Each structure stands twice: as C-alpha cells, then as structure tokens.
Amino acid sequence: MxxxxxxxxxxxxxxxxxxxxxxxxxxxxxxxxxxxxxxxxxxxxxxxxxxxxxxxxxxxxxxxxxxxxxxxxxxxxxxxxxxxxxxxxxxxxxxxxxxxxxxxxxxxxxxxxxxxxxxxxxxxxxxxxxxxxxxxxxxxxxxxxxxxxxxxxxxxxxxxxxxxxxxxxxxxxxxxxTDTSVGVMTSREHRAEAASIDRFFHPRSVAVIGASRRRDTIGAALVRNLVTGNFTGRVYAVNQSSEAVSGLPAYATVNDIPDEVDVAIVAVPAEAVQDVVLDCAAKGVHGLVVISSGFAETGEEGRQRQRRLLGLSRSYGLRLIGPNCLGVINTESAISLNASLSTVMPPRGRAGFFCQSGALGSAILEKVNNRGLGLSTFVSAGNRADVSGNDLLQYWEEDDTTEVVLLYLESIGNPRKFSRIARRVSLRKPIIAVRSGRTTQGVPMGQMVRQIAAPVQAVDAMFRQAGVIQVDTLEEMFDVAQLLAHQPLPRGRRVAVVGNSDALGLLAADAAAEVGLVVNRSVALGAEATAEDFEDALDQAIDDPDVDAVVAVYIPPLNVSGEDVANVLAAVGEQSDKPLVSSFLGAEGVPELLRVPDVAGQSAGRGSVPSYPAVEAAVRALARVVGYAVWLRTPDGAALDTSDLDTARARGLVSAALQRHPEGTQLSEEDVVALLAAYGITLWTERAADTLAAAQEAGEQLGWDVVLKATAGHLRERPDLAHVWRNIDTPEEMADAWASLNALITSTDKAGFVVQKNAPPGVPVAVGSLEDPLFGPVVSFGIAGPMTELLGDRAYRIPPIGERDAAAMVREIKASPMLFGYRGSEIVDVAQVERLILQIAQLQHDLPQVSALDLPLVLVGADRVSVLRASVRVDPVADSRSDWFARRMPTVPGDTLPG
CATH class of the missing domain: 3.40.630.30 (Gcn5-related N-acetyltransferase (GNAT))
Incomplete structure (x- = not known):
C-alpha cells in the first residue's frame, strides 16, 4: 500500500x-x-x-x-x-x-x-x-x-x-x-420518495406492535381506530403476553405473522423500539410509524436513542414516520386508514395535511372536522427523524386525490430541497404553510435539525419565491384552504362586494384596500333584500369583465332563516368561473346550506361557497389566493445569459486564494476587482491615502475630479457625519479637503481614507450575497445606508433566480419609490439594477466558497450603475451543497453511518 x-x-x-x-x-x-x-x-x-x-x-x-x-x-x-x-x-x-x-x-x-x-x-x-x-x-x-x-x-x-x-x-x-442530468436525478428522486410514502398510505396490511387488551392504552386505541375506521386491509396485533386483542388474534412478534406486513405501527417503550426494528426488517416490513415517545424530545439520552433508531431503520431499508408522532390517515374509501391516535376520522376532502406535533395534530383534525373541510391524507411526523414535509410534497405532487397541500412546519431540515420541490409542486397545486418559530427561528426540542442562520426575511422570501402561500395562523390556513378547495382561482385583484349590510360592505372595502385588492363594484341591497335581489346582483357582478372575484355578505333580518339566499349562493357558486366567498350568518367553514354535493356525496364539492365569521377574514383569504394566482400566471423570465461570463477564471481565482489561505480569507482589492470582472461587473478603483501626499498622488493618478472619503465602519454612510469631500480637481483642493475632514473626524489614523473618481449622481443601493449552511446561496438588495439596516428593508432571494425574481426584489422593498421618480426625481435605470442582482446571484450560485459578498455602495442613475465599493470573503467548504448533484437523504447533525 x-x-x-x-x-x-x-x-x-x-x-x-x-x-x-x-x-x-x-x-x-x-x-x-x-x-x-x-x-x-x-x-x-x-x-x-x-x-x-x-x-x-x-x-x-x-x-x-x-x-x-x-x-x-x-x-x-x-x-x-x-x-x-x-x-x-x-x-x-x-x-x-x-x-x-x-x-x-x-x-x-x-x-x-x-x-x-x-x-x-x-x-x-x-x-x-x-x-x-x-x-x-x-x-x-x-x-x-x-x-x-x-x-x-x-x-x-x-x-x-x-x-x-x-x-x-x-x-x-x-x-x-447538465440540465438533462440534473433533470434525470430530480425525476429519480421524485419517483423514489413518492413510492416510499405511497406504501404508508396504501398498505395491504398493518401490524400494531404494542397492542394491548387494556382499553386505556395507546396500543388498544390504535387497534380500535383502525378497526372502527373500517380499514379495508388486514390488521394484526402484536403482543408478547396476550393471545387476543380487541377480538383479533395476537402474535408474539411481527415475524410470527403468517402473511406479509406492509406497515408497522409501534407503541412500545422507547428502549424496546430498536428490537422492533430488527424484527420488522427480518419480516420485510416497508415502513414504521413510531408512536412511542422518549426520544429527542426528552434530552440528550433520547437524542442518542433517536439517532440509533434512524440509523438502524435506514440500514435495513425501512422508512420511518416519527417517533413521538400521532400517526397517518388516508380517507380514501377503498383504504379508509386511520393508523393514528385520533378518534376523529376526518371527512373525505381535497387537502393533504402534514404537521409535526402529535398534540397539535389532534387539534387540527378536530378543527378540520368542525369546518367540514375534509382531507385526502394526513401525517403527523412527530420528531420527524426521517419522513418529512419534503417527502409528502413529492407524494402529493402526483396524487390525483389531493388538490391542496397544507403544511404546519415547526422546523425545516433541508430548506434547499424544500425550495426546489415546492417551486415545482406550486405550479400544479397550491401549498399553504404555517411556520411556527417564524420570528425567533427556534427549533422545538424534538426536532434534531440545525437552526436556520439566514435572516427571517430570507426564509419568508424563499416561501414566496416557491409560490408557497405562507399564513400566520392555523385559522388563516383553513380560511385559505376552504377557498382553494372549493372555488376557482381569481384572474386578478379586482373585487365586487354584494351584501345587505352597508356597514359590512364598508368593512369589506377597507379590508380589501389594506391587503392590496381593488373594489371595482359595490352593491348595497339593503336589509330587506330578497333571494332574487341577491341572485341578480351576484349574476351581474360575475358577468362584469372588470371583476375577478365576489364577496357576498348576508346578515338576515329577524326571524328569517336565510335558506333562500343560501340556495342562491350555492347555485351561483357552482356555476361561476370566478371565486365567490361569503360572510353568511357569521358561519365558519362550508355550512350545509352552501354546499354543493361532491361526486361521491361525502363532502362539499366544487362550487361550494366558503363562509367566514367576519368579512375581513374572507377578504384576507381571498387576497392570499389572489397572490398565489398572480405568482402562478407570472412567468419566471429569462435567466442571466452566462455566455459572456468567465466562470473558469472566477473559480481559479477563488481556489488560488484558498490555497494561500486554507482557513479562509478576505480577498484583496485586486482579487475582488478580478472576481467581479469575471461576472461582467466593473468595480471603481479606489486608492488608499494614509497621508496628504498619498492623497494628492492618488488624485494625480486618477486624473482628478475625485473624492476623498473615510471608509471606517463607524463613519461610512452615516448621515450625521461628514466623511466625504467631493469634486477635488487640484493638489490645493485636496489639501483643503484633507484639512477639513481631519478637523471633523476624530481618530483620523483609523478613518481609512481613500481617493476615488467622482461618480455621477444617483440613488445609493446595496447588493449582497452569502452562503448559508442550510440554504446555500442567498442574495439581498436594498437602498444603501444605515436606515435600511435598522428597518430591515431588504429583499432576499435564493439563487438560481430569473428576471421575475430580480424585478420583484427591486420593487418589494418599502423604499423602492426612490428608484421610480420619488417626488419628481429622475427614474433610475432599473434594468441595470436587475442585471446586477442577477450577476451577483449567479456568482454566488456558482461559487459556494464565497461565504460573503457585499456591494455596500452602488450609485444608480438614469443611464448607468456605478459599483463604488465591494468586499468578498472566501472560506473552504466541506459539504456545502453536496446534495445538489448527488441526492442524499438528510441525516441528523453529527451522525455517522452504521457499519
């Protein structure tokens, strides 16, 4: 050797x-x-x-x-x-x-x-x-x-x-x-993950391990819910000390079961679960649903136990839902699977639901049942050691019975993968997500994932970029879901309000304005309006080409049931190609009176009119759906043309820097200039000036018409300190500038004076990027200066991005009017700003070794973009983005593979 x-x-x-x-x-x-x-x-x-x-x-x-x-x-x-x-x-x-x-x-x-x-x-x-x-x-x-x-x-x-x-x-x-090879890899990953989840939802047989004769035990509840839920497959009880459980013969081990077993539901003490894994592996079980607690949610000992459980399961080819989970449900009549601790079997519906918390899962199922929303499938993943929301997205993308995806996320183990899959799924089916810990980026104790280091705004931007409808609460999730499940998508933001209450009509108009909808038609029918009046008004609103959606408000007079109006709303909702939402009798969900029977007659069908207890809730839900519809109909736009980029030179430059500084380094000005030039970006030259003589020499070399400025962090871009002297044309003027700035600034030896050509006037903007350990590349944009930093007025995206995302970044910051002629100022060359964003995004996408890139001062004028300052740090990467071109399942941080 x-x-x-x-x-x-x-x-x-x-x-x-x-x-x-x-x-x-x-x-x-x-x-x-x-x-x-x-x-x-x-x-x-x-x-x-x-x-x-x-x-x-x-x-x-x-x-x-x-x-x-x-x-x-x-x-x-x-x-x-x-x-x-x-x-x-x-x-x-x-x-x-x-x-x-x-x-x-x-x-x-x-x-x-x-x-x-x-x-x-x-x-x-x-x-x-x-x-x-x-x-x-x-x-x-x-x-x-x-x-x-x-x-x-x-x-x-x-x-x-x-x-x-x-x-x-x-x-x-x-x-x-290549695009083709990445497409092949993505397709393979999609088929494999969808197939692995399909077996959980369509098992021919289920074994309950830990089934008990005692009615108050988890094992007994699991068997009871499977049987009373009318599961169409075979149920086997596994209990070492009983011969029968709930009328079913009991087996000492899974291996003793004479037939094949597809899925095992595990409800034994945590320390016994590993033996169950070996038993199931020997039997050829496809997957485990581990209800048992006592894992990562309990502390370090539990975390180690969970690591061993995951490693053992994967080493024997088994997929794992849980541990510490509620279970899985499939409401399809041909399956009717309630492999969970919930006594509630939700009605058949069009929404697939994924959550992590078992306790919250029970509350969610109760809420779904009360609203009459209906689910196709449901998964509570508990500590989410293996099966995650990403796996469910892969399955639901191809599942014809699921038309809306609902996600309650307590953590995101692989944001890069989530973003990649969600972008694709959202083109076919709407995804509605609630993300707990959104402000703190906290991770529940049982979730063994790394905490997201990227700014909260970057995570929100990732959801928007992927077309995900992110809402703040579960109530709002159901508000949006019932609209998407039963009504068509709107074509735009124009709304008609039809109602028999002037006060509620005004509330609807105010709510619409607040969330960016435009009320183009408002019809006040009066308190005595009849069903015929409503029908005429609704028909006219729907036929109006300047109306994209209709909000109906009905508060009945005393001793009036409103059934006639309900029939009108249901009939109009069934026939309309525009969405119709209502605040009908203050009801929540899809009331019986407003339902159109589904094809199977089991739940509210297409055209059923969702009702909201408050008209503001109806309008907010409609606005969320409008945002999704606009995203869906807006093309991505072209990606940056990379034919004139010198990516090979850029990679060589970064590699050479890391060879000289294996621990990472801040690039020299010369290297920064060369790196940016490889991506078509020109960085204006600046010369350091420690003395007046050096400043005068720099002015001569640059051909005068220069500025003298301090670059120290405590001085740069501060509105309350004069640290820049402009329009210097001679050595004498440089001497005056030097004396003036030295008189204004204390600790001039730390000021970091530089001399630079005088740039044309423009709006100062900042573009930056970073390599996040979980997200990979992140790019940001905002108006330059401390106020932007203090107020957090920055736009973020996850590369790769196209023209649509770059344009959205420029327009979504609150200070964007400064770029579009605010108070009569000149409109800047926005196209060049967008191109600069695309160039930086491409650079960060291509070079994971660039850990941070900052263009803190870019002056944008009517016909040019001047990049005045830049800094780049490079660091070695061990496995950053290692799953981009070689798909792998996520593992617990710090894990090693068994064997």
Missing part, C-alpha cells in the same frame, strides 16, 4: 443515506481497508454472468491480492463507493484515474438487487466525488450485450459518446452537470 493510501481519508459527506427506486433505503459510503470480508461475501453472491460483464473473463473468486487492491484506495485517484443494506454489501462502484481529468468507472451490483436504480445512484455519487477531485470525464469499457449497464450510462442524462474496440464498447462522457 502506498503512503497516500495509508493516510488519505475520504470526505465525510461522501457517506450518504439514499432512497432506491422502490422507495426503500440503503447506505453509500467509501470503501474501507477492513471491508475485505464484506467484499468477499458480496462477490460470492454475484452470478457468474455479472462477474463476466464486470471483468470480461471468468473470475469465480477474488484472490487475497485482488481483495487487498479493491478495498485499499487513496480516495483521490482511486475512489470506490459501496452500497450497504442490512450490514451487507450489495453493490460497489469505483473509478480509477487514467490521465489528468479522466477516470475509468465500473460497477458491480448483486443480481437480486438489480433493477432498483443502484448503479445510477452510484454513478451519481461517483460523479460528484470526481468533480470534487478535479475529474472532468468518465470512460467505461462495457461488453455490447451488457445492455443494463449501457442503459445506466445513457439514462444518466450526460452526453455519452461510444465506439467499438476489440469487441468492447468504449463509452465516454463529461461529468459536468
């Missing part, structure tokens, strides 16, 4: 939990020197045909020399990744460098695991490892009749070139990610 092989260690992030095509989990990690026995056992299970395809000759066994060579690699020029399942090696993929930038790649997958997408996953992770090691191209030798392997390479989305040589097919392809 070489010295390099003895000492080299692979990066930690090369270890990954992954999801296979069938929705089961496995683990990938670099091969180790002590893997010889695992390799020999694995090779012994591989068929002769597969061995021949791998080595092009009969090779029934591996010699000791072969084993030593295969398991000992340097993780640089020789890299090997293995896939493990249940402690056994089931596949190995490797590459060996054949010349600088080029490596030969090969795979071997155990026959009974072929067809599960394993080779594609290994290729994905090997390509990412290769890119990190400076590899540009993979080559492979494949026998012509090894069609599975040829298809693996071609289906990966890379441009594969091939030729024949001595009866062997030679394949080669560059491994830089």
């Amino acid at each position: 070489s010295q390099a092989e003895e000492t080299a260690l692979p990066p930690r992030h090369w270890e990954a939990d992954v999801l296979l095509r069938d929705g089961r989990t496995a683990q990938i990690r670099p091969i180790r020197g002590d893997d010889g026995e695992l390799l020999v056992d694995f090779y012994g299970r591989v068929s002769d045909e597969s061995k021949y395809y791998r080595f092009f000759s009969p090779m029934p066994t591996l010699s000791d020399k072969d084993v030593h060579r295969f398991v000992n690699v340097d993780h640089v020029e020789r890299v090997a990744l293995v896939m493990l399942l249940g402690g056994q090696m089931i596949a190995v993929g490797r590459y060996d460098v054949v010349q600088p930038g080029e490596a030969e790649v090969a795979f071997l997958v155990e026959d009974r695991h072929q067809g599960r997408g394993i080779a594609q996953l290994l290729l994905e992770h090997l390509a990412q490892a290769g890119r990190e090691r400076g590899i540009d191209r993979f080559v492979a030798e494949v026998l012509p009749d090894n069609q599975k392997m040829i298809r693996t390479f071609r289906d990966a989305g890379y441009h594969v070139a091939s030729e024949y040589e001595d009866g062997v097919m030679m394949l080669e392809f560059p491994i830089d990610p």
Whole structure:
C-alpha cells in the first residue's frame, strides 16, 4: 500500500443515506481497508454472468491480492463507493484515474438487487466525488450485450459518446452537470420518495406492535381506530403476553405473522423500539410509524436513542414516520386508514395535511372536522427523524386525490430541497404553510435539525419565491384552504362586494384596500333584500369583465332563516368561473346550506361557497389566493445569459486564494476587482491615502475630479457625519479637503481614507450575497445606508433566480419609490439594477466558497450603475451543497453511518 493510501481519508459527506427506486433505503459510503470480508461475501453472491460483464473473463473468486487492491484506495485517484443494506454489501462502484481529468468507472451490483436504480445512484455519487477531485470525464469499457449497464450510462442524462474496440464498447462522457442530468436525478428522486410514502398510505396490511387488551392504552386505541375506521386491509396485533386483542388474534412478534406486513405501527417503550426494528426488517416490513415517545424530545439520552433508531431503520431499508408522532390517515374509501391516535376520522376532502406535533395534530383534525373541510391524507411526523414535509410534497405532487397541500412546519431540515420541490409542486397545486418559530427561528426540542442562520426575511422570501402561500395562523390556513378547495382561482385583484349590510360592505372595502385588492363594484341591497335581489346582483357582478372575484355578505333580518339566499349562493357558486366567498350568518367553514354535493356525496364539492365569521377574514383569504394566482400566471423570465461570463477564471481565482489561505480569507482589492470582472461587473478603483501626499498622488493618478472619503465602519454612510469631500480637481483642493475632514473626524489614523473618481449622481443601493449552511446561496438588495439596516428593508432571494425574481426584489422593498421618480426625481435605470442582482446571484450560485459578498455602495442613475465599493470573503467548504448533484437523504447533525 502506498503512503497516500495509508493516510488519505475520504470526505465525510461522501457517506450518504439514499432512497432506491422502490422507495426503500440503503447506505453509500467509501470503501474501507477492513471491508475485505464484506467484499468477499458480496462477490460470492454475484452470478457468474455479472462477474463476466464486470471483468470480461471468468473470475469465480477474488484472490487475497485482488481483495487487498479493491478495498485499499487513496480516495483521490482511486475512489470506490459501496452500497450497504442490512450490514451487507450489495453493490460497489469505483473509478480509477487514467490521465489528468479522466477516470475509468465500473460497477458491480448483486443480481437480486438489480433493477432498483443502484448503479445510477452510484454513478451519481461517483460523479460528484470526481468533480470534487478535479475529474472532468468518465470512460467505461462495457461488453455490447451488457445492455443494463449501457442503459445506466445513457439514462444518466450526460452526453455519452461510444465506439467499438476489440469487441468492447468504449463509452465516454463529461461529468459536468447538465440540465438533462440534473433533470434525470430530480425525476429519480421524485419517483423514489413518492413510492416510499405511497406504501404508508396504501398498505395491504398493518401490524400494531404494542397492542394491548387494556382499553386505556395507546396500543388498544390504535387497534380500535383502525378497526372502527373500517380499514379495508388486514390488521394484526402484536403482543408478547396476550393471545387476543380487541377480538383479533395476537402474535408474539411481527415475524410470527403468517402473511406479509406492509406497515408497522409501534407503541412500545422507547428502549424496546430498536428490537422492533430488527424484527420488522427480518419480516420485510416497508415502513414504521413510531408512536412511542422518549426520544429527542426528552434530552440528550433520547437524542442518542433517536439517532440509533434512524440509523438502524435506514440500514435495513425501512422508512420511518416519527417517533413521538400521532400517526397517518388516508380517507380514501377503498383504504379508509386511520393508523393514528385520533378518534376523529376526518371527512373525505381535497387537502393533504402534514404537521409535526402529535398534540397539535389532534387539534387540527378536530378543527378540520368542525369546518367540514375534509382531507385526502394526513401525517403527523412527530420528531420527524426521517419522513418529512419534503417527502409528502413529492407524494402529493402526483396524487390525483389531493388538490391542496397544507403544511404546519415547526422546523425545516433541508430548506434547499424544500425550495426546489415546492417551486415545482406550486405550479400544479397550491401549498399553504404555517411556520411556527417564524420570528425567533427556534427549533422545538424534538426536532434534531440545525437552526436556520439566514435572516427571517430570507426564509419568508424563499416561501414566496416557491409560490408557497405562507399564513400566520392555523385559522388563516383553513380560511385559505376552504377557498382553494372549493372555488376557482381569481384572474386578478379586482373585487365586487354584494351584501345587505352597508356597514359590512364598508368593512369589506377597507379590508380589501389594506391587503392590496381593488373594489371595482359595490352593491348595497339593503336589509330587506330578497333571494332574487341577491341572485341578480351576484349574476351581474360575475358577468362584469372588470371583476375577478365576489364577496357576498348576508346578515338576515329577524326571524328569517336565510335558506333562500343560501340556495342562491350555492347555485351561483357552482356555476361561476370566478371565486365567490361569503360572510353568511357569521358561519365558519362550508355550512350545509352552501354546499354543493361532491361526486361521491361525502363532502362539499366544487362550487361550494366558503363562509367566514367576519368579512375581513374572507377578504384576507381571498387576497392570499389572489397572490398565489398572480405568482402562478407570472412567468419566471429569462435567466442571466452566462455566455459572456468567465466562470473558469472566477473559480481559479477563488481556489488560488484558498490555497494561500486554507482557513479562509478576505480577498484583496485586486482579487475582488478580478472576481467581479469575471461576472461582467466593473468595480471603481479606489486608492488608499494614509497621508496628504498619498492623497494628492492618488488624485494625480486618477486624473482628478475625485473624492476623498473615510471608509471606517463607524463613519461610512452615516448621515450625521461628514466623511466625504467631493469634486477635488487640484493638489490645493485636496489639501483643503484633507484639512477639513481631519478637523471633523476624530481618530483620523483609523478613518481609512481613500481617493476615488467622482461618480455621477444617483440613488445609493446595496447588493449582497452569502452562503448559508442550510440554504446555500442567498442574495439581498436594498437602498444603501444605515436606515435600511435598522428597518430591515431588504429583499432576499435564493439563487438560481430569473428576471421575475430580480424585478420583484427591486420593487418589494418599502423604499423602492426612490428608484421610480420619488417626488419628481429622475427614474433610475432599473434594468441595470436587475442585471446586477442577477450577476451577483449567479456568482454566488456558482461559487459556494464565497461565504460573503457585499456591494455596500452602488450609485444608480438614469443611464448607468456605478459599483463604488465591494468586499468578498472566501472560506473552504466541506459539504456545502453536496446534495445538489448527488441526492442524499438528510441525516441528523453529527451522525455517522452504521457499519
């Protein structure tokens, strides 16, 4: 073994939990020197045909020399990744460098695991490892009749070139990610995650582990809810000390059950759950729903127990909901699954609901039932050790029975992935989210995720950018959901108000103005208005081309039921292609009187008119839906044209800086100028001036018409301190400026004087970016100066972004009128501002080593943008964005993979 092989260690992030095509989990990690026995056992299970395809000759066994060579690699020029399942090696993929930038790649997958997408996953992770090691191209030798392997390479989305040589097919392809290869990877991830969740919602059989004969126990409640909920599959009770539970035969272990088991509901003491995992793995159970508490929510000992539970479950291919969760529900009549602690089986509906807290889950189901909203499916993920909201989004995207997605989020374990998936799902189905801890960015004790370091505004911007309708409370979530579930989307912001109360009509108009809606039509019918009056007024409002939505207000006179008006509202709502909301009798939800029967007759159908106890709530809900509709109909716009960017130069510059300063560094002015220039941004030159003579020399070099300014943090951009002297044209004027500023500023030795060309007048703006450990790249924009910082008036987005996001950033800050001719001032060149935002966003997207970039002073005029100051810090990255081009399941911070 070489010295390099003895000492080299692979990066930690090369270890990954992954999801296979069938929705089961496995683990990938670099091969180790002590893997010889695992390799020999694995090779012994591989068929002769597969061995021949791998080595092009009969090779029934591996010699000791072969084993030593295969398991000992340097993780640089020789890299090997293995896939493990249940402690056994089931596949190995490797590459060996054949010349600088080029490596030969090969795979071997155990026959009974072929067809599960394993080779594609290994290729994905090997390509990412290769890119990190400076590899540009993979080559492979494949026998012509090894069609599975040829298809693996071609289906990966890379441009594969091939030729024949001595009866062997030679394949080669560059491994830089392409739109096609990323699309293939995203599609594979989507199918796998959706498949893994589908098994939880459509089990043919469920085992309740910890089922008890005592009625007041959790296990008994789970069995009772499954049976009384009319689950159409088989229910098995597992209890070591009973022969029967709730009329069902009881089995001592899951393995004793004579039939297959798809899902196990676990309600045993926390310390016994690991034994249950092993029992379920041996039985071939697909997934676990762990109701048991006593995990991360209890402290450090519980956190360690949860880590072991997650690692053990994934190592044996099981997906896990929980622990400390309420359970799962599927209201589909063909399934009727209530695998939860809730005695409430919600009515069939169009909304899928994900939450984390078990206690809150019960309250949510009660609220759903009271409102008559109806759910398609429900998941309470508890401590969310494994299955998360991201998994449910992948499932609901393809689920035809779910039309609206509801999320109650207490934490976001992988914001980058959430943003990526939510952007796609929102194009097909509205997502409504409540995020607790929004102000503090706090994480509940049981949620073993890293706290988000990005500003609150950045998280909010990520939701808006993805089209997610973020609301403040559960009540508002249901307000919006019942509108989206039963009414069409509005075409715009124009509203008609029709009612029999002038006072409520005025309240509706005020509420509309407050949330950005425009009341184009207001009809006051009077207290004695009849059903016919309402029908005429509603028909006219809906037929009005200047109306996009209608708010109906009905408060009945004394001793009047309002049933006739209700019938009118229901009939109009069913036929209208514009949304109709109401404040009818102060009712909440979808009252029986306003319902249109669903096709199955189980719940309120399309066209049912939602009612709100207060007209303001109706208007707020409508405004949220209008915002979503506008987002949906606004195209992303073109991305930045990168053809004229010199990204290779930028990467080389950053790499060189980190080679000189491995711990990270602030780039020199020269490097900052070069880095920005690679992305088409010109930074104005400034010269440091420690003395008057140096300032005068700088003025001469810059050709005069310069400014002298202090750049120290306590002086820069402070409105109460004069730290800039402009329009200096001669050495004498520079002397006057020097004397004046030195008289005004104390501690002039710390002022940081610089000389710079005098810039054309303009509005000062600031553009910045940073690399967040959870989010990845974040870009910001605002008017420059301390007031913006104090008031938090900044816009944020998560790259990659297009023209739509850049335009929105410029317009959504409160100070944006300064850019559009405020009080008669000149309108600035907004297009150039937007381009600058796109350039910075692209730079941050391309270079994760840029930990912080700041353009604190950019003057924007009517025909130009002048970047006057800039700073850039670079830091080494270990696994930042390591899941962008090699999909991996999130793990608990600090975890190591078993085995």
